[in-house]
Amino acid sequence: MTALAEDAPFGEIIIDPNTCTLCMACVAVCPAKALYDGGEIPQIRFLEEYCVQCGLCRCACPENAIRLSPRMVFDSKARSSLRILNQAETFCCVACGRPFATKAIVDKMVQKLSGHWMYQDDAAKQRLLMCRECRGRDFFEAGAYR
Numbered sequence: 001m002t003a004l005a006e007d008a009p010f011g012e013i014i015i016d017p018n019t020c021t022l023c024m025a026c027v028a029v030c031p032a033k034a035l036y037d038g039g040e041i042p043q044i045r046f047l048e049e050y051c052v053q054c055g056l057c058r059c060a061c062p063e064n065a066i067r068l069s070p071r072m073v074f075d076s077k078a079r080s081s082l083r084i085l086n087q088a089e090t091f092c093c094v095a096c097g098r099p100f101a102t103k104a105i106v107d108k109m110v111q112k113l114s115g116h117w118m119y120q121d122d123a124a125k126q127r128l129l130m131c132r133e134c135r136g137r138d139f140f141e142a143g144a145y146r
Contacts, residue, residue, distance in 0.1 A: 004070040009052045011070035015044060015085045020065035021104040022088050026057035036082070042102045043087035049079045094126065095134035 004010060013026075013035075022042045027035045034050035035057060037043070058066040073079040088102040110128050113119045119128065123142055127135045 001074070002072050004072055006070060007053075008070040008072075010072050011051060011053045011068060012048050012073075013046060013051065013057055013085070014067050014069050016065045016067075017086045017088075019063045020044070020061075020086045020088075021063055021108055022086060022102045023062060023105065025060040025062060026066060029056045029060040031056065038084075038087065040099070041087065042090055044085045046083050046085045047080065048073060048083070049076075091129075093131040093134050094129040095138065096131065098131050100131035 015026075022044060024037055024044070027037050027044060031054065032050045032052045034047050034052075036045040036047070038045060053068050053070055055068060058068060088104055090099040091101045091103045091106045092099050106129065110125070113128065119125055123138075127138055130138060
């Protein structure tokens with residue numbers, strides 16, 4: 001492995017697991033298909049041989065959790081191996097038990113909305129812990145739309 005200049009088109013990305021909430025914005029914008037989601041598992045996977053160090057992933061990250069590391073890996077097996085860059089605990093809907101987000105995203109959402117006037121009662125706070133189907137059903141069954 002050899003470090004390269006900042007503008008080199010080869011390298012890896014590094015994700016800070018302490019700030020990344022696995023929102024998948026980076027995966028969505030990667031034009032080279034170097035980033036993958038984990039399917040049913042909340043994780044970000046990376047294939048270094050496809051990364052062109054364009055920086056779109058870093059720009060799209062709302063948490064500023066990504067940095068680029070220009071380099072050349074000479075071992076073709078290492079360069080073409082799919083690596084897990086971040087993985088998190090799944091959060092399951094409190095109503096139906098279906099996984100729908102990561103615990104970090106739900107915790108952050110609850111924290112950010114804790115002072116909002118619409119989330120002061122217990123029923124509204126509980127809806128934040130539900131998947132979209134259960135949240136919608138609960139919203140209409142409770143008559144909260146009136």
